[in-house]
Amino acid sequence: MNYHIALIPGDGIGPEIVAEARKVLDRIAEKYGHEFEYQELLLGGASIDATGVPLTDETVAAAKKSDAVLMGSIGGDTTTSPWYKLAPELRPEAGLLKIRKELNLFANLRPAVLYDELKAACPLRDEIIGDGFDMLIMRELTGGLYFGERKTFEENGLTTAVDTLTYNENEIRRIAIRGFDVARKRRKKVTSVDKANVLDSSRLWRKVVQEVAADYPDVALEHMLVDNCAMQLVKNPGQFDVILTENMFGDILSDEASMVTGSIGMLSSASLNDTKLGLYEPSHGSAPDIAGKGIANPIATILSAAMLLRYSLDLDQEADAVEAAVKQVLKEGYRTVDIESEGCAQVGTAQMGDLIVQRI
Amino acid sequence: MNYHIALIPGDGIGPEIVAEARKVLDRIAEKYGHEFEYQELLLGGASIDATGVPLTDETVAAAKKSDAVLMGSIGGDTTTSPWYKLAPELRPEAGLLKIRKELNLFANLRPAVLYDELKAACPLRDEIIGDGFDMLIMRELTGGLYFGERKTFEENGLTTAVDTLTYNENEIRRIAIRGFDVARKRRKKVTSVDKANVLDSSRLWRKVVQEVAADYPDVALEHMLVDNCAMQLVKNPGQFDVILTENMFGDILSDEASMVTGSIGMLSSASLNDTKLGLYEPSHGSAPDIAGKGIANPIATILSAAMLLRYSLDLDQEADAVEAAVKQVLKEGYRTVDIESEGCAQVGTAQMGDLIVQRI
């Protein structure tokens, strides 16, 4: 089949890691008889440099017309990059928030997996790791504090700033359904995270999630307060299968979960809407400090490409092949510097990409 | 001197642990020639059972008249306790939120300390622990999402819920000043945590904190995004001295930090306003599952009493004596079950209290 894939190299290490993912996609196309047509799009800092804004209408239109978007990472060093002297709505991250909204990417899937071979990199003790862990954060991505009304104004001579956290039942229902659907294909457990002892939005969240759960009698549901979840991720990460939560809590908890694995260079993500279209990107940032050095780990982006094959193109077998190749390379002892350990062979970005390609 | 101390035993293990802290205070009074008059007050579940509401005007008035309030812990099992069938504003936690606001307790200090003797209980690997860590979370406690307007309503046939996150510059300034003041007495570093790449309230937060920092040239300030902070607490907790943040972020991060120590039964907290009055309580919850068994760790409450001596009564020497006694008992190898380890002597709640009293 013929597919149109939009590529957003982005900033920092973005272009390097996207190049490797593209090699992997090319190998998949060759092996399985597909044709992938790529179109490079601008977003974030690269877009600011070229056009003055972090996201243009052209990028939005082209992304909408594509079958899927694969992104590197965007943004730069927030203290030294000139992008961060711009007004907030002109900074790289504003482009990312805007494309999420424009493409209606309400469902953000972030797996946090501890690979057997990388246990030593996990910051947690072996007793805590136990049999390991493999969870998926299902984060609502187009609502809540991120997209509510906000304003800064003077009142009685005092500057005051307001952000608004709003959810309606439909926004909650559609992400909850995604959470239960994916849990059904996994270990059949959903932990819904909220702050229902304080927030009205969390009380509505809990009620709607409870209603959705009624349609999934085969999936276990538990509710957990966000502060407790932040503790449990450190105390016993193995207890989680799918964590279902709203936008801001998901931002915090998914980063915590990814660090708990100790291998953030391995973690992919998918942002989906209610069509097949999705945006795929590594969970890590643009790491400007190592950009251009050829040492960045491309695996998170390659695994994001695997998610793209699975979720947007329905190519499960091809996705499996990519994931298997990544596991194989780890097993053979190849490591980029971020996941290196004694007795392993250290390789650079391009070499890691090549090794994976060769195993597909 | 003569001091009036309000005691709120609270729910679950609350009464047991407060009783031990009271013994310790009595010993301090005896040794240093003070007189502590106690008044027991109702809050939370105990108040609901006795009066129908989680906080009465009498409790508020008596707390305001006291020199300081020492609290156990409140609330019960959220799935089985009848308190959680009540409307949200009638549940135990609502009483806690209300007393914070009524007493204007805007500054919540939560130390997260790794005791040398308890390193084995820390879930993090020794390499991550390094030389250990000792941080203080300075959480804003009377603003933000916790106390903004909220409502749930129908709109176009859809139920919608809204919470509001508001801060004015004065609310930020006063907590920032507290953060810098305490950092000055510690390792002179403030990490201000916000989500300034998204929220207006965080951008104002960052601006005001920056202004306050100008008056503390001897204290280093860094800004960190909340998602990054959730990662750094796991990756390298030793980097933090004082973490300064708003209410909801502080709730999540302080719980994460306390779990990172692995000894939540050891962690105290203080909630202060702009007078000497403060409310002191352990960082942990009411642990209804072990209530009445005489095995709860009273140390967090005893250390909260030490904070009370220090911050509300200005009795630094007395506070030091309590803290030294706790360290001594740990050194001698006495442990409650939550912090037990091989070769140590396991003791119950009252025995631990007695051991500490004997060492003052």
Ligand SMILES: CC(C)[C@H](C(=O)O)[C@@H](O)C(=O)O
């Ligand atoms: C860059 C930032 C706006 C973004 C977010 O907060 O969503 C990032 O942290 C993420 O998690 O993708």
Ligand SMILES: CC(C)[C@H](C(=O)O)[C@@H](O)C(=O)O
């Ligand atoms: C009980 C709850 C309302 C409270 C809070 O969120 O502030 C608690 O979690 C805490 O941190 O003291």
